[in-house]
Amino acid sequence: MSKFTTKSAQVAVDPIIETIVNEDKVPWYSKPNLRWLYFMLFPTCMGVELTSGFDSQLINALQIVESWKDYFDDPVGHWKGFISASYSLGALISLPLVPWCNNKFGRRWSIFIGSCIMIAGAIIQGASQHVGMYIVARIMLGFGIPVCIVAGSALIGELAYPKERPILTSLFNVSYFVGQIMAAGICYGTNRIAGNAGWRVPSYLQILPSLLQVSLCLFLPESPRWLVSKDRIEEANAILVKYHAEGNVNSEFVKAEMTQITETIKIEYEASKETWFDLLRSAGMRRRALITAMLGLFTQWSGNTLISYYLGDLLTMIGYTNSQTKQTINLVSACWSLVMAFTVAMLVRTFRRRVMYMTCVCALLCVYIAWTISMERAVTAQENGGKNSAAGWATLIFIFLYAPCYNIGFNALTYTYMVELWPYALRSRGISFFQVFGRFAGFFTTFVNPIGLNAVSWRYLISYCCWLAFEVVFVYFMFPETSGLSLEELAFIFESKDVADQVTAKVEKTIHHEDAEVQRVGDAPVERKV
Numbered sequence: 001m002s003k004f005t006t007k008s009a010q011v012a013v014d015p016i017i018e019t020i021v022n023e024d025k026v027p028w029y030s031k032p033n034l035r036w037l038y039f040m041l042f043p044t045c046m047g048v049e050l051t052s053g054f055d056s057q058l059i060n061a062l063q064i065v066e067s068w069k070d071y072f073d074d075p076v077g078h079w080k081g082f083i084s085a086s087y088s089l090g091a092l093i094s095l096p097l098v099p100w101c102n103n104k105f106g107r108r109w110s111i112f113i114g115s116c117i118m119i120a121g122a123i124i125q126g127a128s129q130h131v132g133m134y135i136v137a138r139i140m141l142g143f144g145i146p147v148c149i150v151a152g153s154a155l156i157g158e159l160a161y162p163k164e165r166p167i168l169t170s171l172f173n174v175s176y177f178v179g180q181i182m183a184a185g186i187c188y189g190t191n192r193i194a195g196n197a198g199w200r201v202p203s204y205l206q207i208l209p210s211l212l213q214v215s216l217c218l219f220l221p222e223s224p225r226w227l228v229s230k231d232r233i234e235e236a237n238a239i240l241v242k243y244h245a246e247g248n249v250n251s252e253f254v255k256a257e258m259t260q261i262t263e264t265i266k267i268e269y270e271a272s273k274e275t276w277f278d279l280l281r282s283a284g285m286r287r288r289a290l291i292t293a294m295l296g297l298f299t300q301w302s303g304n305t306l307i308s309y310y311l312g313d314l315l316t317m318i319g320y321t322n323s324q325t326k327q328t329i330n331l332v333s334a335c336w337s338l339v340m341a342f343t344v345a346m347l348v349r350t351f352r353r354r355v356m357y358m359t360c361v362c363a364l365l366c367v368y369i370a371w372t373i374s375m376e377r378a379v380t381a382q383e384n385g386g387k388n389s390a391a392g393w394a395t396l397i398f399i400f401l402y403a404p405c406y407n408i409g410f411n412a413l414t415y416t417y418m419v420e421l422w423p424y425a426l427r428s429r430g431i432s433f434f435q436v437f438g439r440f441a442g443f444f445t446t447f448v449n450p451i452g453l454n455a456v457s458w459r460y461l462i463s464y465c466c467w468l469a470f471e472v473v474f475v476y477f478m479f480p481e482t483s484g485l486s487l488e489e490l491a492f493i494f495e496s497k498d499v500a501d502q503v504t505a506k507v508e509k510t511i512h513h514e515d516a517e518v519q520r521v522g523d524a525p526v527e528r529k530v
Contacts, residue, residue, distance in 0.1 A: 090142025
């Protein structure tokens with residue numbers, strides 16, 4: 001437990017499931033059913049973030065393409081910001097419906113529905129005849145993505161074997177950079193195409209990730225926890241037996257897991273009215289909501305949108321004006337980010353969550369301060385009619401150093417932390433709440449960035465330095481440790497220890513063959529000796 005998280009704020013929960021899991025020495029790749037499950041999770045759930053990465057890189061790269069600028073009258077300032085931010089605006093509009101869709105139709109069908117909306121948006125985007133049509137298309141793309149993100153991130157956490165869950169949920173965001181590389185590579189190639197095909201072709205190709213999800217997502221099993229919440233206990237048990245026990249119906253681990261899931265969800269729904277107000281109904285929930293809201297802001301207000309959406313403008317400010325050179329740097333930056341994100345995702349079981357988050361925010365603050373200083377030197381030289389090549393190179397280095405620092409926390413851990421922080425009954429709403437603040441922050445900063453850069457040049461970066469200093473303080477005092485516990489054990493980290501002990505006692509009875517058979521989530525348990 002963190003030194004600054006008191007017992008009254010975070011309950012010490014017995015990690016009984018994790019203890020059993022740690023005794024399993026068989027690697028996942030030696031388990032055929034689990035191996036197939038993970039293979040399918042990559043293009044379906046983890047592939048959801050391909051679309052987000054593709055979009056951020058696409059709008060970044062297209063702003064460098066001359067035919068795009070000519071067709072839309074070279075938008076600048078607030079108009080340029082609104083075109084980029086319209087994606088986040090669409091996401092904000094859809095978020096109130098996301099929890100309802102997830103709870104009504106399940107995780108798989110939510111991915112399918114969201115992907116269909118994005119396919120329609122990509123088609124309209126490529127066929128755009130004017131800037132209004134282009135903005136509507138981007139709003140549609142943004143409308144569909146949160147539905148898929150909330151469902152995909154939850155389904156990964158709820159299907160994965162507990163031993164691999166932190167790594168798999170961390171890899172969820174890694175596919176963002178795969179999408180970035182796809183878009184950067186496509187735009188690098190189409191940059192030489194004369195006419196409007198130079199921007200229409202990559203715009204149409206944004207359809208590809210969503211087509212992948214629509215084609216494959218229904219071949220996945222549904223979330224066992226969603227099935228339990230709908231009183232489909234036997235189906236949930238069958239999925240856990242197949243993938244967590246390789247078909248062994250007598251698995252003690254699956255019996256314990258089913259008992260823990262069923263009892264925890266029953267307790268959660270007894271205390272929940274299934275409304276947005278549940279996020280604030282107790283001190284523990286209010287703390288979760290505060291951490292979630294701030295994490296949503298941190299993921300977008302840490303300076304990353306400058307690189308994601310306006311790298312071309314930053315490069316121009318430090319002396320890189322050639323379109324092909326910018327596209328090359330853009331592509332290399334995307335590849336570098338992917339390598340860093342994957343490397344960090346592989347380390348999430350090695351380091352505790354708080355250690356990674358603290359390392360992330362401290363490193364980001366140091367990089368941004370150095371970046372601001374070097375950029376001031378480069379821009380000042382440009383404004384005086386000269387060129388400071390050393391400062392330009394230094395700025396470029398700090399832009400590349402930003403990626404590993406950001407990935408340590410805000411990329412690798414974001415959805416791992418959200419899935420762990422929120423109990424099942426509120427997980428969809430909790431992740432949607434994170435998306436509300438993240439999308440609002442993304443819309444705001446994407447809209448404001450070009451205005452700030454045009455108005456005060458390099459000085460705009462100082463605002464990010466101040467915000468990052470606040471992040472260091474907030475993470476240090478407010479973020480709880482969530483590593484080493486199952487999702488059901490984490491459901492009570494801010495609640496009464498008596499409730500946590502109640503579920504633990506049920507699991508221990510199951511392990512010792514004195515379990516209680518729960519017929520339905522909403523019914524009282526009927527005990528029998530085995």
